[in-house]
Amino acid sequence: xxxxxxxxxxxxxxxxxxxxxxxxxxxxxxxxxxxxxxxxxxxxxxxxxxxxxxxxxxxxxxxxxxxxxxxxxxxxxxxxxxxxxxxxxxxxxxxxxxxxxxxxxxxxxxxxxxxxxxxxxxxxxxxxxxxxxxxxxxxxxxxxxxxxxxxxxxxxxxxxxxxxxxxxxxxxxxxxxxxxxxxxxxxxxxxxxxxxxxxxxxxxxxxxxxxxxxxxxxxxxxxxxxxxxxxxxxxxxxxxxxxxxxxxxxxx
Amino acid sequence: xxxxxxxxxxxxxxxxxxxxxxxxxxxxxxxxxxxxxxxxxxxxxxxxxxxxxxxxxxxxxxxxxxxxxxxxxxxxxxxxxxxxxxxxxxxxxxxxxxxxxxxxxxxxxxxxxxxxxxxxxxxxxxxxxxxxxxxxxxxxxxxxxxxxxxxxxxxxxxxxxxxxxxxxxxxxxxxxxxxxxxxxxxxxxxxxxxxxxxxxxxxxxxxxxxxxxxxxxxxxxxxxxxxxxxxxxxxxxxxxxxxxxxxxxxx
Numbered sequence: 001x002x003x004x005x006x007x008x009x010x011x012x013x014x015x016x017x018x019x020x021x022x023x024x025x026x027x028x029x030x031x032x033x034x035x036x037x038x039x040x041x042x043x044x045x046x047x048x049x050x051x052x053x054x055x056x057x058x059x060x061x062x063x064x065x066x067x068x069x070x071x072x073x074x075x076x077x078x079x080x081x082x083x084x085x086x087x088x089x090x091x092x093x094x095x096x097x098x099x100x101x102x103x104x105x106x107x108x109x110x111x112x113x114x115x116x117x118x119x120x121x122x123x124x125x126x127x128x129x130x131x132x133x134x135x136x137x138x139x140x141x142x143x144x145x146x147x148x149x150x151x152x153x154x155x156x157x158x159x160x161x162x163x164x165x166x167x168x169x170x171x172x173x174x175x176x177x178x179x180x181x182x183x184x185x186x187x188x189x190x191x192x193x194x195x196x197x198x199x200x201x202x203x204x205x206x207x208x209x210x211x212x213x214x215x216x217x218x219x220x221x222x223x224x225x226x227x228x229x230x231x232x233x234x235x236x237x238x239x240x241x242x243x244x245x246x247x248x249x250x251x252x
Numbered sequence: 253x254x255x256x257x258x259x260x261x262x263x264x265x266x267x268x269x270x271x272x273x274x275x276x277x278x279x280x281x282x283x284x285x286x287x288x289x290x291x292x293x294x295x296x297x298x299x300x301x302x303x304x305x306x307x308x309x310x311x312x313x314x315x316x317x318x319x320x321x322x323x324x325x326x327x328x329x330x331x332x333x334x335x336x337x338x339x340x341x342x343x344x345x346x347x348x349x350x351x352x353x354x355x356x357x358x359x360x361x362x363x364x365x366x367x368x369x370x371x372x373x374x375x376x377x378x379x380x381x382x383x384x385x386x387x388x389x390x391x392x393x394x395x396x397x398x399x400x401x402x403x404x405x406x407x408x409x410x411x412x413x414x415x416x417x418x419x420x421x422x423x424x425x426x427x428x429x430x431x432x433x434x435x436x437x438x439x440x441x442x443x444x445x446x447x448x449x450x451x452x453x454x455x456x457x458x459x460x461x462x463x464x465x466x467x468x469x470x471x472x473x474x475x476x477x478x479x480x481x482x483x484x485x486x487x488x489x490x491x492x493x494x495x496x497x498x499x500x501x502x503x
Contacts (some may be wrong), residue, residue, distance in 0.1 A: 150335050154349040154400070155324020164348070203344040216320050244339045244380045 033214035041218035051203065056225070058200040061117060062189035064125025069181055072125075073132030074174060079190065081140020082166075090133070098130040102191040115196045120189060125189035132177045139173030140166075142188040177240035179231050186227055255299070256404055256434050257278035258290050261310030263296055269461040270296050274310070280388070280403075283430070283437040285447035288457030289491070289501060297462065298408050301438065302329050314404055328397030330407040334389040336381040342392050343368055343377040349400035367395035370429055387418035394426065398433065405430075407435045411446065423449060424478065431475065444493045448486060449476065456493055458500045465496055 017035050024034030033041070045051050080087040080094075102123055113119040134147040143166050149163045193201025200223070207216040254277035263271040270293040278284050286294040299305040299310055300446035303323035312320045319325055328349070336345045343364050368377060370482050371391040381389055390410055397405055410426075411419040423446060430437065441447050447454045454468040468489065472480050 017467075146331070146335050147337060149304055149464070150329075150331060150337075150349075151352070153304055153323050154327045154352050156352045160352055165337070168337070172340070223488075225253070242339065247380055248338065248382045 008155075029212045029214055030094070032214065033107070033212060033217050037212070037214040038217040038221060041214035042221055045215065045218045045222065051222075054200045054203050055222075058189055058193060060195060061120045061224075062124055062185050064117070065121040065189070066128055066185040068121065068125045069122070069128035069185065070131055070178060073129040073181070074177065076129075076137050077136025077177070078166075078170065079224045081137040081143075081173040088089075094130050094133050094137075097126065098134065100127070102188040103195075106192055106195045109192075110195065115198070119196075120192050123192040124185045124188045128181045128185045132181045132186050135177040136170070136178060137172060139170050143169045172238065172242045175234060175242065179234045179238075182230055183227060186223075186230075189237040190223070214230065254278060254317060255282075255470060256296075256438075257313045259300060259311050259313075261292055261297065261300055261312070262308045263293070263305070264308060269302075271307075272461045272463065278438065281434050281436055283439065283450060283452045285439045285441055285451035285454045286457060287441055287454050288462060289459050289497060292457050292460050293462035294457050295408055298406055298438060298440050298445060301368055301404075302327055302406055318356055321423065326403045328400050328402030328405050330390070330393050330397045330405070330410045332409045332412055334381075334386070334393040335391055336389055336396075338381050340376045341380060342345075342373060342384065345381065345392050346395045346399050348396060353400070362403060364395070364399055367399045368392075370398070370432065371395045371425065377434070385416050385418075390414065390422060391425070394429065398429065401433075403435055405435050407437065407439045409440055409442065411443075412441070419446070420478070424452065427476065444490050444497075448472075448489055449481060450491075454493070456496055466493075468493070481490045 014035075020032075021034045021036065024032045024037070069232055076090065080090055105126065106123060109119055109123055113122060147165050147169070148161055151165045156164060190201050190204070193199040195201070196207055197205050200219070202214065204219050207219050210216065256276070256278040258274060258276040261271055261274045262269075274297060276297075278282075285296065288294045296305060300307045300310075303319065303321055306321050314326055317325070319327075336342075337348065340348065343361060346367050347355075347360040347364035347462055350363060355363075365377065368374065373388060373395070374390055376384065376388065381392070384392065393410065397407075399427065411420070411422055414422065427450065439447070439450060448470060451470055454470060455464050456466045456468065457463065458459070458465050470489075471485065
């Protein structure tokens with residue numbers, strides 16, 4: 001069954017690549033580079049030092065804002081899910097800020113903070129934190145009152161109920177929030193860098209000016225590979241650290 | 253002196269009276285069934301004795317100690333839907349109560365293993381609850397309550413969610429385990445046959461607010477086996493209780 005669905009996956013990818021190759025061959029690489037040209041450009045790109053420098057710069061700066069979003073967003077979301085007052089105060093802001101895209105606030109943040117580390121960290125944080133907050137609010141709300149009662153009936157105190165019931169039931173959702181947050185953090189970081197033409201976003205800007213679209217596609221493919229491998233790593237950690245949840249949800 | 257003594261307990265939820273001035277004395281080692289229609293308040297009484305729900309008034313004394321409004325201390329509870337922790341294996345679920353009171357890992361797992369074997373789940377130590385059938389989950393729930401070696405075991409319609417065959421098997425299992433480790437039991441149920449088969453004494457409750465319609469001392473000797481369910485006296489008692497409940501319901 002799983003093997004079969006893998007084959008369907010692969011066939012789907014191959015089909016799209018074939019269509020892309022055909023379309024690219026028709027339009028020419030100034031409009032749409034073919035997968036073969038993109039692959040060639042990707043190999044060239046990863047051999048340059050500039051690519052790795054830009055990638056490294058983007059990732060570690062992003063990690064700052066991302067980590068901050070998790071450290072603040074997880075407790076805030078849990079508090080919102082468990083304490084009605086906190087929810088009443090924060091919820092309106094959360095639902096307003098969550099719709100703001102990075103591109104909309106970058107100009108303002110440049111005026112406020114310049115183009116340094118504070119700027120990129122702030123952008124990533126502001127865009128990411130609300131996704132973490134919303135995920136964790138729902139998670140905290142879904143903690144089973146029945147199981148809390150079971151713990152209480154075995155004379156568990158407040159701390160023990162947190163440690164033995166609330167924390168384990170939040171755990172899988174923390175991993176989901178980390179995964180959802182990472183994708184948004186990455187997108188926010190790229191957007192910010194494109195505005196200030198630095199790092200990976202700067203490379204994307206430059207590639208956009210190239211006569212051929214192959215280098216641009218190569219960078220986008222590289223970005224996809226990075227994003228997919230990072231979220232896969234997080235998923236793997238989630239499955240290892242909460243095997244009960246992975247096994248209950250069918251290990252997808 | 254009674255092992256468990258409930259005196260003058262009242263409770264209402266938002267103006268609706270559920271329990272009015274309820275008293276109940278249970279001897280050490282006695283198996284008492286609280287029988288009544290769904291929603292009559294018998295579960296609420298159990299939760300008050302367990303300390304999960306505060307009573308509006310009244311007092312609960314267990315083994316000479318006032319335990320009104322307190323959880324823990326000598327009481328083990330088996331919940332209706334088993335309510336196992338999904339992130340704990342069967343064995344870790346059974347050991348939960350011991351972990352709360354700070355028993356070391358090696359010792360609590362060893363003691364949990366004893367009860368896991370007692371409820372017939374040898375080989376399922378490391379299964380997650382969702383991998384077990386409903387009946388097996390409730391076996392874990394029973395073992396979890398026994399594992400803290402309570403003097404009072406409380407069961408809140410423990411077999412209500414199970415199919416008839418599984419329920420019959422688990423009733424026999426419960427009797428077997430209880431005979432191996434006797435303790436005082438309060439068993440809430442709406443099954444007449446179940447109450448007659450398991451209990452030493454049955455308190456038949458009215459519809460809400462719950463009061464005792466009749467107290468029945470079950471005359472069958474132990475050990476009891478499945479065939480007493482066909483005994484003429486068993487059937488007669490069963491019909492009496494059924495009539496009693498029906499009259500109350502339409503009174």
